[in-house]
Amino acid sequence: MLTLSGHRVDQAQWCPSPNFNERPDPADISLLVIHNISLPPSQFGGGHIEAFFQNCLNPADHPYFETIHQLTVSSHFLIRRDGGLLQFVPCDKRAWHAGVSTFQGRENCNDFSLGIELEGADNIPYENAQYATLAALTQLLQHHYPAITDARITGHEHIAPGRKTDPGPAFDWRRYREQLADFREEKA
Known part of the structure; x- marks a missing residue:
C-alpha cells in the first residue's frame, strides 16, 4: 500500500530534480497527466531517465542524447517497466512535464497537474506491473x-x-480504468 507524507510518496525512490518551481496556487492540484518516456x-533500463530529469544526461552516451541533454524537464513520478516507482518533484511543486498544453480550455497544465511518466514507448505494450x-x-x-x-x-x-503522442496507442485506457476501479x- 502506498502512502503519502509531505507531498512525497513514502515508497517511491526519491530522485530530486532541480527542474520545478512554485505553483501559482499550491491548493490547485486538479489534473493527472500520463506520459511515456x-x-x-x-530502449528500457539504465539510469538515463533519472539523469535526464536531474540535468545529468551525458550527451556522449548516445547520439540521441546530444539533441536533448540541455532540456530542463521533469515529472513528478516515473513508473519503471518492473513497476518500480520513482519521484522527482514533490506534488505541491510544479514539475515541468506538460509544456504548451490545454485541458478543458485552461492553458499551462503544469500549473495544476501532476505528471506520471511510464517507462515505455507509444507502440510497445506496457507491463502488468x-x-x-x-x-x-x-x-x-x-x-x-x-x-x-x-x-x-x-x-x-x-x-x-x-505536439505529443504519449502515452500512445499501446496504453490501454480501459484496462487502466478497470484496474483503478x-x-x-x-x-x-
Whole structure:
C-alpha cells in the first residue's frame, strides 16, 4: 500500500530534480497527466531517465542524447517497466512535464497537474506491473488531491495534440480504468 507524507510518496525512490518551481496556487492540484518516456527511444533500463530529469544526461552516451541533454524537464513520478516507482518533484511543486498544453480550455497544465511518466514507448505494450503501480498511485493521489476525479485523468497526447503522442496507442485506457476501479473495490 502506498502512502503519502509531505507531498512525497513514502515508497517511491526519491530522485530530486532541480527542474520545478512554485505553483501559482499550491491548493490547485486538479489534473493527472500520463506520459511515456524511454531513453534512448524504445530502449528500457539504465539510469538515463533519472539523469535526464536531474540535468545529468551525458550527451556522449548516445547520439540521441546530444539533441536533448540541455532540456530542463521533469515529472513528478516515473513508473519503471518492473513497476518500480520513482519521484522527482514533490506534488505541491510544479514539475515541468506538460509544456504548451490545454485541458478543458485552461492553458499551462503544469500549473495544476501532476505528471506520471511510464517507462515505455507509444507502440510497445506496457507491463502488468506498471498498470498495477499506476492504479495504486492514482488512487493515492486522488485520495490526497480530491479535485483529481476520473474525468480529470488524461494523456499528454490529449492536452498537447499534434505536439505529443504519449502515452500512445499501446496504453490501454480501459484496462487502466478497470484496474483503478478494482483497486478501489479492494480498498473499500
